[in-house]
Amino acid sequence: MTVSPDPMPAPPTVAVIGCGTMGIGIAIVAARGGCPTIIYDADRARVSKALAEIEMFLAGSVKRGKLDPQTATDTLARFILASAISDLASADLVIEAIFEDIAAKADLYGALNRVCPSGTVFASNTSTLSITRLAAASGRPENFVGLHFCLPAQLMKLVEVTPGLRTSAETLTRSRTFCEAVGQIPIETKDRPGFILNHFAIPLNNRAIRLVEQGVATARDIDLAMKTAMGFPMGPLELVDLVGLDTQERLCDTFFSITNDPALACPPLVRQMVAAGWLGKKSGRGFYEYSSSATFGAEG
Ligand SMILES: NC(=O)c1ccc[n+]([C@@H]2O[C@H](COP(=O)([O-])OP(=O)(O)OC[C@H]3O[C@@H](n4cnc5c(N)ncnc54)[C@H](O)[C@@H]3O)[C@@H](O)[C@H]2O)c1
Missing domain, CATH: 1.10.1040.10 (N-(1-d-carboxylethyl)-l-norvaline Dehydrogenase; domain 2)
Structure with a gap:
């Protein structure tokens, strides 16, 4: 049975999993774009470190005249620090940016699938793994999509948007709409290792x-x-x-x-x-x- 993604509110609540090189940048994009943004990492120390790095980045943007001080304050206020996977239950869109390891990602999706409502959209920032395989592991292949941000995500506009074989047209449209709403430029690619870039x-x-x-x-x-x-x-x-x-x-x-x-x-x-x-x-x-x-x- 196909479960449609829940209607995505504007702005959606976004959860970013993995507070490493990519996750921090993606979280900045989401929060700066107006979304309440939950950040989570298996290594809890990384979550608070990520917030400190985000604060530094926003302060630098203000200093360089790229961001006004109020927007920086508002952006920072949108972050919610998660300490357990159950804290992600309220997300409308979950973007996973953990190690490039199919077993680790599959395990994580299994846990997420038990926590998030069936209509929540899951996205992976994978660079090389099959979206169709990750989608199958997620237990919600219709509501799964690849969203490949470029490094550094907080400065680069491009996002490669990749449907798996079973991704619904609705999920694809909502993912593209989300990217545009937070100021990114989505392009669509087939589910092939390495996409384009x-x-x-x-x-x-x-x-x-x-x-x-x-x-x-x-x-x-x-x-x-x-x-x-x-x-x-x-x-x-x-x-x-x-x-x-x-x-x-x-x-x-x-x-x-x-x-x-x-x-x-x-x-x-x-x-x-x-x-x-x-x-x-x-x-x-x-x-x-x-x-x-x-x-x-x-x-x-
Ligand atoms: N680094 C890049 O240039 C780049 C560019 C585009 C896409 N990507 C992709 O983004 C993803 C993340 O890459 P990265 O460079 O940010 O990695 P990274 O090593 O910098 O960070 C990964 C983070 O994920 C956390 N993590 C690992 N397993 C976890 C789990 N089960 N649950 C929660 N957190 C977990 C780690 O603690 C770490 O903080 C990979 O799929 C990678 O292929 C990377």
């Missing part, structure tokens, strides 16, 4: 990593080449530091296992850096080194 981003990032591996040039010079000659706003190695080396490793492994495309295989240097704890910006060291006040560009 990662077919370009992951091989390109891997190429840059392999050049470092081979000692062809420093990270700084590779990034400078791409920014200066190709007009990239950020070099590929700066981007990998922001993505997170651990996330890059997971993305390559899942994407390669599905496609067998050698361009998507995880470079050994990424595995070494992850083993060394050099996860990129979030750990203070990746291809570059970061201090608490550092911005991109300090060569590692």
Whole structure:
């Protein structure tokens, strides 16, 4: 039996699961767009840390004249910190942004399905996993959709919207409407690993990593080449530091296992850096080194 998504109020209450690199940005988008926004992470310390980072980001936006102080205050007031999955029961839309691991995501959807009303829409920010498979694990395939935000979500407008085989037209329309209402630009893709963007981003990032591996040039010079000659706003190695080396490793492994495309295989240097704890910006060291006040560009 098809269960229609509950009529989505405007603004809907949004729950974001996973307060990591992507979850924080997606939560900012939702709250800044006017939605009461519940944030939840299995690691409870990450929830309060996320709120502190969100506060810093909003203060920076005000300082740079991108956001007026009242909007920043209102945005901050929309956050609700969850300490258990049962706190997500009032959400109209749940956006999951946890590790790229199909078993972990499937387990989470099982728990969520028991907590949320059957009409609540579930969305995954997965980069490479099948939306149809995740939807099947959710127990509500009609009310499931892929919403792939780009990094950093709070600054990038694009969202790849992906229906699974059983996603209803209503869920798709509501998801697109939500994206537009919070100021994003949705585009629709078929349920194929990597959607559109990662077919370009992951091989390109891997190429840059392999050049470092081979000692062809420093990270700084590779990034400078791409920014200066190709007009990239950020070099590929700066981007990998922001993505997170651990996330890059997971993305390559899942994407390669599905496609067998050698361009998507995880470079050994990424595995070494992850083993060394050099996860990129979030750990203070990746291809570059970061201090608490550092911005991109300090060569590692
Ligand atoms: N980093 C990127 O550039 C990027 C871009 C687009 C999409 N994505 C996708 O977004 C998702 C998240 O990636 P990320 O880079 O933000 O990861 P991350 O490692 O920065 O954060 C993941 C967070 O999820 C939490 N978590 C893990 N399991 C959980 C569970 N069962 N319940 C609740 N919380 C849990 C972790 O504690 C962590 O805080 C992945 O599917 C990834 O493929 C990542």
